[in-house]
Amino acid sequence: MLSKKQAKVFFLGGTIFFSLIFLGLSYESVTKSIPKKTHADQITDAVRRGREIWDKNNCMGCHTILGEGAYYAPELTRVYSRKGETYIKTVLMSKTPWAPRGRKMVAYGMTEEEANDVVAFFKWVNEMDLNGFPPEPDKNLQP
């Protein structure tokens, strides 16, 4: 029968062993794979400013990006290719709440420069390699 000491060794040994593997894989991801898959070299000043606007207004409080955030408003990972620059800028610069089918967005009334920066951020996200996310709908199921 397992003794308390053996149980302690299992806990401490397992924790240290798997922590080391996790740290090793994280190091590889952070220093090599993620910068490559996200085209980190294409993060321009406009992308940085766009990201700052994204964070400052807590867009993730309603939308998701990279599938992360809230589920009240559309996924925006591929919004640049799905909706295009003009549509995005119209939404961001609107002075009245944008409300497709009645669900309201905060009216941010951004300047054209700010909207351009957010578009630059979306364009950069649009190009990321996300292992197949978001998935393409099944053509056989489409109406």
Added chain:
Amino acid sequence: MKYKSQRVAYWFFALSMLLIILQITYGFIMAFAHYGMDGLHNWIPFNAARTTHINLLVVWLLSGFMGAAYYIIPEEAQRELVSVKWAYIQLISFAIVGVVAVIGFHFNWWEGRKFLEIPRPLDYLVVVNVLLFLGLILATLYKGKTQTTTAMVLAMGLVFAALLYLPGMIFFDNQALDSFFRWWVVHLWVEGVWELIMGGILAFLLIKLTGVDREVIEKWLYVIVGLTFLSGILGTGHHYYYIGTPKYWLVIGGIFSAMEPLAFLGMALFAIHMYRKGGRNHPNKIALSWTLGTAIVSFAGAGLLGLAHTLPQVNLYTHGTLVTAMHGHLAFWGAYGMLVFAMISYAMPLMTGRKVYEQTSNIYAFWLAVIGMLGMTTAFAAAGVAQVYLERRVGLDFMVAQQEIEVHFLVLILCATLFTTGVLIFVYNFIKYGRPTEEAMASGDEFEAVQPAAA
């Protein structure tokens, strides 16, 4: 209650009770908005309600954990807290930081990073506050007569929870890297070190309520927290499937996430087995119900419903949908909400000397809250699965799909009303217990309320 300083816990529990009511209020605002009734949009837009809802969750749970630690550590270490005054200072500063953060969310003062929205200046105050809390706990433990495994596991959980807050404060201009380290905090908290806290509190409650030998309970505690880390650390990989991360996480995350329910299953079997094995007929039956309840519901919510969408092939479709909300609600409630309720149910009679636990209303509180939350989870599941099919599989526009699933939010609101009724009865009973009394404290172990009926 053996030590006078344990009464500090009362105020942390009271803060917890206040904040859960606020959290639920914001949950209703969000549910009504999903149902199409967003009359508060101009004052509390959805992102403010959502951020307040999830941050209040973290704060009321942490407040409950801190209260539990202030109650458990003196008893385990067999000495008074090193400073009651500083514990109260820590409580007040903790409450102030929480209130300022919540008010700030309504004025666009936040960082748009899910679960870590507290703005940077307040982050530093959180760090100072938690350091003060840990200082008090660790110093008490260090100076104590005994350092039990239960106390050490609980303290280790608290220390790692504090350390893991730090990666979330590093700034990255790459959204994917920001997400990568955000999960170091959020995942390694709730599916890692918070489970140490859970294990520690559960072990304490089982020792007290079942009378099973400490050595036996603590041995299994090691096995369970061992399983938690064995699966949970690399299980972080299920957040790294589709955020700009390499493909090896699909394999690693898939395998180790599939093992994560084992730790929760272990927790459930552990609690049930100790309950059956224990010969003690403890009079505080409702504390035992919450204790067994947290172990079992966490297995369902965190273990099974987590597994339901951590397979990479499934997660490709469910990632970023209401399926996550389904898992999240039952997981947080089962593993941590019910745990705090268990601790409060156990500690209140001992602090106040009143036997409110004997009243039938406690049973209503338990079942209404648990059934209400199961109903809410089912509503989220129906909405989430329908969303996945309509939006991700069929390819309907987001809002078209949302309108199709709107009706499930009516069910959600009805079930949330049941849940809220249960929680309100619990809070009402908490108030009825009143404040800690000198009589209860002076009686120590001899106090009538702690005596098993069979003793």
